[in-house]
Amino acid sequence: xRLIDITNSYPHLVAQQLAHTDTNYIKVYSxxxxxxxxxxxxxxxxxxxxxxxxxxxxxxxxxxxxxxxNVAFADVNxxxxxxxAEVSLATEEL
Numbered sequence: 001x002r003l004i005d006i007t008n009s010y011p012h013l014v015a016q017q018l019a020h021t022d023t024n025y026i027k028v029y030s031x032x033x034x035x036x037x038x039x040x041x042x043x044x045x046x047x048x049x050x051x052x053x054x055x056x057x058x059x060x061x062x063x064x065x066x067x068x069x070n071v072a073f074a075d076v077n078x079x080x081x082x083x084x085a086e087v088s089l090a091t092e093e094l
Contacts, residue, residue, distance in 0.1 A: 001063045003036065006093040029064070036064050045069060049085040056085040067072075 007014060007028045017023045017039060025040035034056060037048040047064060048063035049056040069089060079086045 001031060001060070003030050003031055003064065003067055006030045006035075029068075031060055031064060034060050036068075038064075038068050043090065045089045047087045047089075053083070055083055058081070060086055061087065 005027060007026070010028045013028065014026050017026050021039075022041040022043075023039045024042070027038045029036040029038065030050075031049075033053060034049055034051045037046075038039075047061075047068065047082050049061060049064070058078075060075065061078055065071045065076065065087065070087060071084055076087050076089065
């Protein structure tokens with residue numbers, strides 16, 4: 001698996017997140033057919049995983065957590081939805 005930075009392909013998303021939320025850092029990555037949106041705020045970091053065709057695999061979440069936040073999959077609570085998943089990390093967890 002490889003994370004590819006595709007933030008420049010989403011200028012509207014980046015501008016909206018920075019203007020309307022407490023986010024102070026945002027990056028968008030491609031993990032094959034899965035898109036990973038990584039945001040940082042003062043009190044927490046969040047990773048949002050989306051895929052238009054299928055549900056998100058735990059291996060994808062574990063890989064992104066390791067590469068982006070240096071956090072183990074077993075140490076987080078993942079919220080799964082239909083074709084998406086979300087992980088929120090309190091700043092003290094990082």
